[in-house]
Amino acid sequence: MESTLVAKQATDFKRGIQSGISIAIGYMPVALTFGLIAKTTGLALSETIMMSLLVFAGAAQYISLSLLAQGIGIFEVILTTFIVNIRHFLMSASLNEKAEEDTVAERMGYSFGITDETFSVAATREGTINARYMFGLNLTAYSSWVVFSGLGFIIGAGLPQTLQESMSVALYAMFVGLLVPSMKGNVKVVYLAVLAAAFNSIFTMAELMSTGWAIVLATLLSAILVEVVETFKKGRRAETDE
Template sequence: MPLQNSLSENNPGNRKAQYFQGMKAGLPVVIGFISVAFAFSIMALQSGLYSWEAVMMSAMVFAGSSQMIAVTMADQGTGILTILLATFIINLRHLIMSTCVMNRIKGDNTALKLLAAFGVTDESFAIFTTTSEEKASVYYFLGLITVTYSSWVIGTAMGCAASSILPPILANSLNITMYAMFIGLLVPSLKGNLRLTAVVFLTAVFSFTMRFILDSAWTIISATLIGAVIGVYILSDEKEGETAILPETHRERTESI
């Protein structure tokens, strides 16, 4: 089987087919990416960035949550080192996601793997890790991230272009998009899982409490770290052989598409 997979991957026709299969798999998240990127661009402009800076940030960083947090913290006058620390901690999950993706990718083309690693997001990770082994190629993943990356950058550009014609009340209301996105990703994961619900609840209580002690920047950093520690402690003693929480949730979500 590995030899057959290697031979099929080396076939130019198969590589093209795998690439377009990946693009097709990414289509369901296009609307979500564009809408959140649109909201990010509004937030970025309101925080003082120029349109080209917002678009370049999306093109070079490609990490929605950390981009939004970075511009929010910058708008509040947070120091650059604190912003870097916050975004670094938030993006640490990419180490795990990239490792999982690279372990599934067949072949050993390092250059393509590096390119693929840049495109790892929560959504592309969820889609790719729930595909069959036959589709788990670097070309499939490149097709997938072509769609997600293009949607993110285009959505940012669209937001910048539309910012001047949007009513102020609508532009300001788009700030809740980030929170809505996080809630939309989180709530399905909590279904029937008391342990994960406990982690979220305790982290939320800690974050709310810290708002009265620390500034918003350090509240984000401390809540992220404490949430991770609580998660490890509560979820570490799950029964062996039990299907992992997030992958299963992602699988159900993908199958329902």
């Protein structure tokens, strides 16, 4: 009986690793670029690896680099990345409904490794998920992100200084690359991006607050305004249908 349980746990862990291989491969170029830009931003190798170890969130780490490059305060950096990653609460709650009767400690352990990609794989998997499967899935993706972040930094350190300095442009190119696909076929995202840019420009040019707080407030205001308009439109449609 016990040997059967151990064999099942090993099988689930192996399946998690297999499911995570495609994510790990996809993380390679993004993590390499992060490490490269982290070097040009002024982070040390230990700081770059530590950020990937503790944060493990691509968009949040890129945004952090942008804010750090502008000399933004640590509180604004933390608050901004919290807002960006607040969707993880919803993803965790969704997976909780699909999870087996794992212990609280196990769920806390694998919830750290939930990203957009690991969530998509786990959420679309047939049947339930358990701690062994999630640990295998997350460990594969996590290892790739951390290792290639460090490798990207090492590669960046070997580039000529002029090229290193010019690589800061890649940070903005990466933001565009992340934004454009999500804007296709989603007008809501377009409105959100335009409003956030407009609010941030107004706050910055009017010198009403620091750059960090301008970004935080612009993000919050645009998100709230878009949701209010969307809710109002849904209410109007419901009244029309009646």
